[in-house]
Amino acid sequence: MTEPVLQTIGLTRRFGAMVASDDVSLDLRAGEIHAIIGPNGAGKSTLINQICGELRPDSGAVRIAGQDVTRLDTAARARLGLARTFQISALVMEDTVLQNAMLGALGAGGRPWRFWRPVLADPDLRARAEAALDRVGLLPQRGTRVSDLSHGQRRQLEVAVALTLEPRAFVMDEPMAGLGAEGSKALTGFLDGLREEAPILLVEHDMDAVFALADRISVLVYGRVIASGPVEDIRSNPDVRHAYLGTGS
């Protein structure tokens, strides 16, 4: 069996008396979309923060392609090929769309210690940044400041910056949040094709998107994985229907 691209082993994290992550073990394999669902406050973002290095687990481990990265910081994990998008956009607000994408390309190239030539005139970085913007349909807005973008466009830019990293795995925290029906559908189509390039660990509330995209689903409730498996199993799992989808639905 091949090594999972991304793996968590028994991740546990407490905030005071509350267990926000309770012995979470899951993995992400090449070519798949693995969705994580769960009610508000279930610990989805907390889990992602531990995977990406913003938060240290109390116990457990994170592996990227078999390598233990539990002690590495966010930047080191990004360099190992983890690209994250945030639930609440974390972009450089005063910079333009292109500058934000260029930052991703700069990080991916790993050569920020250049003090003289204008970064926007660097043909390699620029090609990489513009290609990513083009894929999410933001190229026409490249000169716009992020602070002047609509909410939906910021979500697109989050994805574009992740694309510039050409990562080994994507970790996306509610990329559809606040996109509206039209936007969600477009992004769903896009992510569908993206899994070929790199697998996606997808936290999402939009059930239509999850059922349309996921190869596997894990259900998180009170920090604990109560069910994990192929879409059909989860859809028909009584515990899940009770705890999350609501018994009536």
Next chain:
Amino acid sequence: MIRERHLNIGLLAGLLAVALWAMLADQPFTITLATRAVILALAAAGLNIALGIGGLVSLGHAAFFGLGGYVMGVLAYHAQTYTPLELGPFSIAGTKSMPLIWLAAICVSGLAALVIGLLSLRTSGVYFIMITLAFGQMFYYFAISWSAYGGEDGLSIYVRNGFPGLNTLVPIQFFGICYVILCLVLYLHARLARSPFGLALNAARQAPVRVLTVGLDPTRLKLVAFVLSGAITGLAGALFADLYRFVSPTMFSWQMSGELIVLIILGGVARLCGPVVGAVVFVMLEHLLGGLTDFWHVWLGVILLLIVLFARGGLIGMVSGRAVAHD
């Protein structure tokens, strides 16, 4: 609205014109004032890299300004007394050569910025302000008690240091030296702001999490900015001491650090010529109002308050609007 680029060129040209006019009108004191403004602008331009682009509110930049001043004072003192400077196992001859003094000032203050930055950048926000302030005060009290070099009274140099091919005692020539250095540093700042490093540093100020997620280390970016910043302010300190042929612990005072921040806020934070506008306005107020009243700082405070409340882009922002995005 005037384009910022044109405004900058106009400003620098105007400053040069004032000095040249003063030379023709035989007003050496005005040249000295202009030189003072240029040197303060240079010191603030150094701070502007850390504070403007990197968002590092350092209340300890007087440490670098003073270090530059003392490097010049100590080297010149040993040159004029014909005694070597004993540094542990090393024995260094003093010097009256400006380029050598500048090099030493840049190295010493850059090194100090590296050490102070390494320790201070573990914190942020108010703690960063306080810890840089504390380092500044350490240097201040050290200078006061350093009796070998004048202690509280400071250290006087008999003759201004020399620059090959120029007579630095002629006010306009010394002005010219300072002016050229200021222009070079501003050019460096302009390049830096658009460079890959500038992009990353600017992002590290606004969204450090984003910088981490693309695999870069915001703290390291800020540290490099802090070192560059300290080195430039140190160079300004050496020139400042040379202007008055005098160096004293007041160069290390926290008021000095505060003044540098004030200059930047007056002119416009992160604006290329913000420090120049700030320094010119500051020196003018100091000279014009300072002659009328001892309380001229009150008026400075009022202006500062108005700017913070109503013109966040400083005086440059008032004239040329929001900073344009690079393309």
